Amino acid sequence: MIKSQVDNLHAPEPTTTLDSRVQQGDAQVINELPPILEDDQQTIPAITAQAPLRTQKITRKDFPQSLELNQHIAHIHPLHEENSSAQALYILEIPSLPEISQHLNFLIHSSDLQNWQQRPIYLAEQINAQGCFIKYLALLGAENPVQAIHLMNGFTEQSQHHLAAIKEIFWENLAENFTDFEALFYSYTQKAALIWKSESYTPFIPAQLFQTQKFIQFEESPADFKTPLLLLKDRQKIRVIHGQKRLRLSLTESAYPYFLLERHHGVSWQLIQNVITQLESPIDCYQLYKAIQKHISD
Structure with a gap:
């Protein structure tokens, strides 16, 4: 499977229903020097903007303890145990696949847990202070790109990491590929639409x-x-x-x-x-x- 995907590393970006600031995608980003963001992309706030994470009151007893991700069961954990009743952001852990934590962090926003598959998933490259790749970060359930940027930025700041770029992908293009690092890379490269990138962004x-x-x-x-x-x-x-x-x-x-x-x-x-x-x-x-x-x- 991986060999056939190498041939399509530069396949055209998929058509999305996003607005103009994200429809342009980044099919050429691998074969070009890091481009400068167009003016219309600047409507998305800078990643360094300090905005508080949205919270909403959810009682733990009414909150689901697990979630189905394709054929896998993911356990849902509050980002902060001491404030679990007011957290809008949760960590997903798949006990049957502990190895995926080496290449992916999974988060879910609790605004609409029943319909998260109908919403885009936001997928990002995490880097450390030196600019080295750490792992991918996936966020489910975000209401829009602006909210996704703030939630993901808030998560990475806790580990003193940064976001290199954020893309939007739909579950059907990720469901079979998130468990494997190489397959996830090809999904990120070929199936996801760019919504934000850092200055002088270079892919990994x-x-x-x-x-x-x-x-x-x-x-x-x-x-x-x-x-x-x-x-x-x-x-x-x-x-x-x-x-x-x-x-x-x-x-x-x-x-x-x-x-x-x-x-x-x-x-x-x-x-x-x-x-x-x-x-x-x-x-x-x-x-x-x-x-x-x-x-x-x-």
Whole structure:
């Protein structure tokens, strides 16, 4: 299943019924430098805005203790035990799948637990203060994108994490894929519509999807944790063009920021080699990516 999905990594974004600020999606975000938000997207509040989480009085005895997620049973826990009667945000835990906590946090908003499947699910990439990927965050039951942004931001702040981007996806496109990290990545990339991204956003790719050995040797400029990898999808394999120094910073991250070029778009190893010989060392990832893109467009 995963191999077939690699071929569709850049499939067009699905059509949604969202308003104009989210319909544009981000089908090209992987193959382009991080775009600047359009003016109409700015109607969604900045992620750093400090807004109180909405609360509503729900007695614990009337509140359901579990929820069905496809064939799995998720237990519902208040975000704060000491204030459980007034919490609008709850954590979902699936005892039969403890391993999913390595790649996904599940939350649900309690405004309408009976009809959450009819509402969009908000799916985000969580990062730490250095910009490293932590895991995905899924929020069920939010009433609208603005509320989702505030609820998810409030959750991540408790762990001193941040949100890199938030997308909207429907349950039918997530139900079969949330238990597997790679499958969740493809759903996030192909089936979800972008509603918000941080400045200079770069998407993340699971480490197991690409080969870490660098194919063409050249001197790279210094890297930090926000430096993306430059990858080439060559048939069924994804290889590193630029990123040796970035990978050396940490080999234990589950996902890395990346730009992706594709062979069937006219990018060959010979073309990459020719572009590299025209650049001065050390070569910066963004510089190389722009140069290759310019060569293709010319």
